[in-house]
Amino acid sequence: MRTKKNKGLRSALAAGLAAVLALSLAACSQTGGTTASSDTDANASGSNASAQTTFTYARAASVTSLNLWTEITANNAFAIDKVFEPLVSFDKDGKIIDWLAESHMISDDGLTYTFTLRDGLKFSDGSDVTAADAVFSIKQHQAEKDAALPLTADIASVDAPDDHTVEIKLNSPYTPLLAELANFSNGIVPKDFGGKSEDDFFKNPVGTGPFVVSDWDKSGDLTFTKNKHYWQEGKPGIDKLVYKVVEDGTQAVNQLKTGEVDGIESPALENLDELENGADTKVETAGSWVTHTFFFNTKDEHFADVHVRRALAYALSREDVTKAVSFGHATAAKTVLPKAIEYSTQDSIKPVDNDLDKAKAELAESKFPQGFSAKILLASGNNAYSQAVQLLQSAAAKIGVKLDIDSVDIATFRSRFKAFDYQIMINSAQADYPDADSIIDFQADPDGFSKSYWTSYSNDEVTKELKQAQVTPDGSERADLYKKIQQTLADEVPYIPLYSPDIVKAVRKNVSGLEVLPNDSVRFQDVKIG
Incomplete structure (x- = not known):
């Protein structure tokens, strides 16, 4: 039998992270990154009253x-x-x-x-x-x-x-x-x-993780407390973890600078240089399993036509989009599979991209050679997405396609795309686990949970190949299957992959031990504030 062991778990988790700083026990108000004595400890005699350390994390949306x-x-x-x-x-x-x-x-x-x-x-x-x-x-x-x-x-x-x-x-x-x-x-x-x-269980869940839900507002903040029975000895290093909803990215940056929060989950790429070089802030990064993408609802009469989808893809320059929105912190995507995942063909695929003459020729072959009007669904408050949408809008206009922007709040956005109530949308697609199947199956299986990421795209050959890849051992045969799938998806364009950003979290400089993961999550159990 093939065996895998991991006896050095603690050291493996800490590899590559900043050295752990000493935990500050100075008693002060319990806002981001500071410590405060509990009621019991505050009333204790002597100078040995313990302190509560809180890490406050700015996030754009509440936990529902x-x-x-x-x-x-x-x-x-x-x-x-x-x-x-x-x-x-x-x-x-x-x-x-x-x-x-x-x-x-x-x-x-x-x-x-x-x-x-x-x-x-x-x-x-x-x-x-x-x-x-x-x-x-x-x-x-x-x-x-x-x-x-x-x-x-x-x-x-x-x-x-x-x-x-x-x-x-x-x-x-x-x-x-x-x-x-x-x-x-x-x-x-x-x-x-x-x-x-x-x-009832999921209203007040019990798990093995480093944190326990303490206070939960489904339309606001969530507070975790440390799991006193956590199996990793001495962890977590903080007593409380607060998920604070800060919908506006500029506000989140300002709150990080002033110390009102200790970290930002999704700092805008335009702010990264400023935060990386800030007097009291820094950034932590990891390789990316995320690709920001335009998705087409192929049930819509316009985007059911492959020539329409190819026309828009040819009209748009992904490099221009990447340069405009990423400030040097992303790579233009040529395939749905991020380069950090095995079997990505980012360096070899032939994308439908950036050729205005071919864009016009494709539209001429479509059912709408004179052009048409449609809408792009956009979650408000995301400057990068807004810029990308405007670039697609401008590119489409050059071939006679009028695209209007339908900007809605994030909750409405999620509700609508899951109900297939859109024509084009911009969204992120990310792998949840380290295998090509995590992206390919989710984005190309018409019978899966998301119906090809809510595009309803279906290709019998692609479906056959992705199912075959699931049972094929890792190696050249599996690589060939994913190569074929990625090229077909590039040619038929049910979505236009735009860019894969660096996975970045911004924190205060006195924070150590944050482990950033390539699926865009983080581990907090090693975090200390000092």
């Missing part, structure tokens, strides 16, 4: 649900992964690492996956974690009819031979399974939800 099986958008996913943890995970380089499992083994035929749990694992309520909890969690994920990131392997059984062993058996090989299990949606919950209903 913590159900790890039904959620997919970043506002929820990157709160869920602070509460629940999977058997295996990945590091900032996208390498699979053991997490709740101390080790795992895959049989030579690829049909049996065996995971050995770490000793002494506990949930945040102090109860023991056993293999039965993992089995329950995986089976619940399988059974969830509204699963956003379903387990698509042909699983024959999930069993617990003993309290420390989880065994997954497949009917047929499925290459992305291990990477898929590293996703936040495969976190472990208590068996039978600890005696609660599913709805």
